[in-house]
Amino acid sequence: MLALQGIRVLDLSRVRSGPACCRVMCDFGAEVIKVEAPEGVDPNAGISGDRHGYDMLNLHRNKKSITLNLKTQQGIDIFKKLVKGSDVVVENFRPDVKTKLGIDYESLKKINQGIILASISGFGQDGPYQKRAGFDQIAQGMGGLMALTGHKGEGPMRAGAAISDFTAGLYACIGILLALNERKTSGKGQWITTSLLEAQLAILDFQVAKYLIDGVVPEQVGNEHPYSTPMGVIKTSDGYINIAVGGDGQWAALCAAINKPEWSNDKRFTKLKARYENRQKIWSMLADIFNAKTSKEWLDLLAQHGVPAGPIYKMDEVFDDPQVQHLSVYEEIEHPIRGKIKVLKQPLSLSRTPSSILMTSPEPGEHNDSILGAIGYDKVAIQNLKDQNVI
Numbered sequence: 001m002l003a004l005q006g007i008r009v010l011d012l013s014r015v016r017s018g019p020a021c022c023r024v025m026c027d028f029g030a031e032v033i034k035v036e037a038p039e040g041v042d043p044n045a046g047i048s049g050d051r052h053g054y055d056m057l058n059l060h061r062n063k064k065s066i067t068l069n070l071k072t073q074q075g076i077d078i079f080k081k082l083v084k085g086s087d088v089v090v091e092n093f094r095p096d097v098k099t100k101l102g103i104d105y106e107s108l109k110k111i112n113q114g115i116i117l118a119s120i121s122g123f124g125q126d127g128p129y130q131k132r133a134g135f136d137q138i139a140q141g142m143g144g145l146m147a148l149t150g151h152k153g154e155g156p157m158r159a160g161a162a163i164s165d166f167t168a169g170l171y172a173c174i175g176i177l178l179a180l181n182e183r184k185t186s187g188k189g190q191w192i193t194t195s196l197l198e199a200q201l202a203i204l205d206f207q208v209a210k211y212l213i214d215g216v217v218p219e220q221v222g223n224e225h226p227y228s229t230p231m232g233v234i235k236t237s238d239g240y241i242n243i244a245v246g247g248d249g250q251w252a253a254l255c256a257a258i259n260k261p262e263w264s265n266d267k268r269f270t271k272l273k274a275r276y277e278n279r280q281k282i283w284s285m286l287a288d289i290f291n292a293k294t295s296k297e298w299l300d301l302l303a304q305h306g307v308p309a310g311p312i313y314k315m316d317e318v319f320d321d322p323q324v325q326h327l328s329v330y331e332e333i334e335h336p337i338r339g340k341i342k343v344l345k346q347p348l349s350l351s352r353t354p355s356s357i358l359m360t361s362p363e364p365g366e367h368n369d370s371i372l373g374a375i376g377y378d379k380v381a382i383q384n385l386k387d388q389n390v391i
Contacts, residue, residue, distance in 0.1 A: 002029025003353040007180065010035055010082055011063065012091040015048055016136070016162050017120045017196065019059040020169030022090055025176070026062035027346050027355040030088075033371060034060060035079065036364055038067045038389055051364070052337045060361035061333065061343055066372070067365035067391045070101055074390045079103065081375045083111050087189075088176055092120040095130050105191040116179045116189040118172045123197045134196045139164035143200030144218075148207060151222040168199035228272065229279040230254075233312065234286060236295040244308040248272065257305035258289050335360040365391060 007030040011022040014036075026032035037045065049055045069075040080103070083089065089108060091098060098104045098119070105117045119125060122134010123142075140146050140158050150157030175192035183189060201208055207218045207226070218226060225231035228246045245254050248271060255264040263269055263285075268278045275282060290298060295311060302309040311317070318324055330342045346355040368391050372382050385391045 001353065002356060003350060005029035007031070007088065008086040009033070009088040009090060010079070010086050012089065012093070013120065014092070016059065016165040017169040017172070018090050018092040018118075019048075020166050021118065021120070021172040021176070022063065023059060023061070024170070024173045024346065025088075027357060028350075028353070029356070032063045033082070033367070034063045034065045034362065035068050035070075036065060038069050038391060039364070041069050041071065041389070051361075052335070057335065057338065057341060057361050058343055061357055062359055063362060064367040064371065065362035065364055066368050069390050070103075072388075072390050074385065074388070076102060078372070078375075078385075078390070080108075080111055082371070083108055083115055085375070086112070086115065087180065088116045088118065090118045090120075090172065090176075094133060095119070095121050095125045109189060112189070114183055114187060114189045116176055116183070116192065118176050118192040119194075120168050120172050121193070121195045124195045125193050136162040136165040136196065139196035139200045143197055144204055144207070145200060148204070148218055148220060150220050152220045154220070157220075163203060164196040164200035167203045168194050168196050171199050171202070224279070227276055229275040230282050230286060232283075234283075234290045236290050236293060236298055238294045240312050241290075241295045241298055242310050242312060243302070244310075246272070246308075250307060251275065253305045254302075254307045257302055257307055258286070260289075331357045333357055333360050 004025055007025065009022055009025055009030050009032045011018065011032050011034045013019055013022065022030075022032045022034075036042075039045075048059070068078060070079060083103075089103075091103075105119075108115045108117055121130075122132055122139065123129035137158055140163060141156065143164060145163060146156035146158055149159055171194045172192060175194065179190050179192060210216050210218050210226075223233035225244075225246075228244075231244045231246060232242070233240050234243055243254070245251050251269065252264040255261050267274065269275050269282065293301070299309055299311060311321075313321065328345075329347075330344050332340050332342050335341050341360070343357060345357065348355075369379075369382060372385070372391070377385070382391070
């Protein structure tokens, strides 16, 4: 038995935040039904790329699919029938869309008082930006991340992954799990809201706290840490590595590793604050030393002395690393078009009820007959719905 077995989720979302939320749930056993428009109905249907492309295959494994035209009354009626037997609805429409469709929380709870609606928006469910479309890069810029990323004076830089999208999806999933637990007591569902903007601010964490509590605007520091030195990227004879010297004991260990024990007693460097004030001096002192050995030689030596350090990999190198291989971070599954593919597993393990990837991403409407049949539609009725472009 999986941890979320018995929970049914209707996934109205697309792109990344909502699908990432639902992926966590289906990997841990929830029945997730991806509700998507019939062909030709949604002008932005291909926004996440090719149906059999890497992104869709990664985001939508373990899900079922039903096609449903929510622009028709019949489509809405079918969706509401599905709500009666479901636990969760996830959507990332613009905030006003669900109200126009009549599937907002107030409408859904009249059908099923235990339903949990998770709504992910760009900027919040109300306010001056309520109706604006939100994308990850916009949230990265508006939430302060791009002004922090990159080297000082080189202008804003986006992060190399969809940070706010993915984080918003995780926060929505946390909210769903909290609401499911509370429902055991109250018997009632609730409306969960989060946004890319709120999630982006949340993941900036101490950088936001620096401004809110101390009134200091954080700035770009490139590959260095905002206050710990030396913590960042350093060049070796054949590439680059990360070193992460935070505490005073770690500084002493680094000094021993590079055969400079006298530096550990130098008042310019003995304490964290002093090292930060002399950070340029420290980096210049370390540059020639680290350029004398290869990355592997340094990583082995630093590990022997207990100095936190690590390689800087390209993606193929990541999966060649023995620790990554030991962790068994992906599973192989069979796709009817692509053949055997590898997909990343959930990054957490439960001792009794771990996640499981049992099936690949579905074709649009692959489960129409079984899902509609379970709520009373026979073959003739289903064919009529197809003919009318409802499914």
